[in-house]
Amino acid sequence: MVRDEEETRGGGGHVKKIGIADTTFARYDMYGSARDELEAIGTGFTIERYTVPGIKDLAIACQRLIKGGCDIVLALGMPGPEPIDKQCADQASRAILDVEIKHDVHILEVFVHEDECSSDKDLALLADRRAREHAVNAYDLLFRREKLQRAAGTGQREGHDDAGSLRR
């Protein structure tokens, strides 16, 4: 993730609302990480949370956060490691995309797959880091889109080391 001086701040009065949807299925408090990171980056926004049982319930949680006035939403989830879990994650992702397009509000899907790491400790660290880095993305989309533009094509990887640009 590129971190940068702040640029376009919401300033000028209108306070934004950031929604965070999370699940009881997840094995890490990704909400805590995202909220902590957002509060460290800046001000000009409030946070609203909606907790559901599993990832398939995230799409409607996002929709309700949007209907409640959120300007952007983070959808936090930790799909299991089995093939059927990948199928469920796929369904959840598509429904989240449907809600995003229907309401024309950005929803950043922040999924950590249980089979991305071999130890619980690494998985917890990944969940924390990915939630934090996507929280920065949410902030950037809301307040300083030019920062994302400058990072275009640079191989950013949320939760892992960045891949970097290709050399020709």
Add this chain to the structure above:
Amino acid sequence: MVRDEEETRGGGGHVKKIGIADTTFARYDMYGSARDELEAIGTGFTIERYTVPGIKDLAIACQRLIKGGCDIVLALGMPGPEPIDKQCADQASRAILDVEIKHDVHILEVFVHEDECSSDKDLALLADRRAREHAVNAYDLLFRREKLQRAAGTGQREGHDDAGSLRR
């Protein structure tokens, strides 16, 4: 599943309606388990049921329950063990998600896959337990959402032992 003292009860007069859609294809009376559990948790709601042949028919059953005034719906099904059954379950899940987003009413998908257990007895126990634990989720979403919020990130698993939180 976290079980807790009741908190926000529907109270104040408005009786909620919980819809339950089930199938003749399923090999266990998951409706009975869900209804039994709901009646044991609390009051303030009525139950409406819609039985269809198979899981692909659950989406329209859920839609009709919602059009009939249900505030939340449980979609109970038992997909078969073959690859084609996974494909059918995937179609059914997506249609259920479409209905949920279209009407902005929670539908909890409660599927038990026949290949989750090696014996009929275990499969029956899983079907019973999962239906009961998702019935509690439905109740929580309707009457006490703060209970779900407190359980966020704690690795809840409906029908199995909870996975618990990751240690860092």
Add this chain to the structure above:
Amino acid sequence: MVRDEEETRGGGGHVKKIGIADTTFARYDMYGSARDELEAIGTGFTIERYTVPGIKDLAIACQRLIKGGCDIVLALGMPGPEPIDKQCADQASRAILDVEIKHDVHILEVFVHEDECSSDKDLALLADRRAREHAVNAYDLLFRREKLQRAAGTGQREGHDDAGSLRR
């Protein structure tokens, strides 16, 4: 399939319309089986038919039958045995589900996969039996939904022997 004395008959005047969509790709006249079975079960309905080339054309055929006033539709098809055929069947099924949810009219998908049987004779028997048993389902959804409710969780299998209920 549970067969039963008839119960709720459409009676009282309003004649229902049952739509049947079928294909030239199928290798068995499933329409004939469905119509024959429907006529044997009862009265109170008329049948309307729409034949298309392949299973991907069934969704629009169903939609046109519904727009023509059908109260329920049977979508009859026989997908081929190759992986690409499964992909096509998946597309067809999803489009049928989309039409069903859009119009809130039951569409019973009656697909017989060519690789479900090893001989042509068995495949023909399966196609005949499955079409007939889903014709009964259509009749039940239209005229006697309580019969389906009594069969919930009993492991009904259209075209094959029923799987039965799980013992605990």
Add this chain to the structure above:
Amino acid sequence: MVRDEEETRGGGGHVKKIGIADTTFARYDMYGSARDELEAIGTGFTIERYTVPGIKDLAIACQRLIKGGCDIVLALGMPGPEPIDKQCADQASRAILDVEIKHDVHILEVFVHEDECSSDKDLALLADRRAREHAVNAYDLLFRREKLQRAAGTGQREGHDDAGSLRR
């Protein structure tokens, strides 16, 4: 394909419009085959064409042809042989189905997969034949639907020898 005397001709004045969408990605002029066949079958229609780069662009091409007044559309494409090509073909097919259902106008998907034949010559012959036989299907859906009905369940295969009906 069943070929037959013509029956219901559009007659009575209203000239129909048949849309044909094709791609620069395809390796055979399937448009030429379809147009040639249509012109050989009968009259009472005009043809409108929309060429796009690849199969994923066919859905919007079909939509634009429909918005331009087409009564039926042929979507011609030749997906590549790799797994990622199957994924792209799947996306293209679903989008085509979405357009078909949205506008309630038949779109016949005429895809020839590059791995259906082992030689370029056979692939060209298949592309030609399939385009022609689906052109006849389009004509039949528009002008003589009873011909399709008579061929229901007879195992028609566009581009290959027909599979025929199953014997019991």
Add this chain to the structure above:
Amino acid sequence: MVRDEEETRGGGGHVKKIGIADTTFARYDMYGSARDELEAIGTGFTIERYTVPGIKDLAIACQRLIKGGCDIVLALGMPGPEPIDKQCADQASRAILDVEIKHDVHILEVFVHEDECSSDKDLALLADRRAREHAVNAYDLLFRREKLQRAAGTGQREGHDDAGSLRR
């Protein structure tokens, strides 16, 4: 890619707007390639850009570009090499198609999969070339559709050598 004298130029006054959506996840500045190529082809258009974190965010970026008045959009992305990346690319593609059909505006998906090449250098060259060749497609769809029509069925391949027409 067929390159040709320009033909139908937007001429006559109305300046078109071409949208380009890209990601910080991509490892190559495909936007730069597309813009450079567009500027080399002709005039009569302006370019608007929208950068998002990953490919799943491209669909809403495209929608916002369209709502901002773009007449056509290029969606540039570089999905990773793992199976889960293919799944994400599939979700992204479908959402892009949904936006395209909803707004009836062409969106050219320009994805370069990381596993298409074995070296970083080749991957960079492919990303550059594919972005450029699809930029030409966008120009052609906007200003000279007859050029695409002349190339129909000739096996055009963006980023690779053309496959050419099949010989019979």
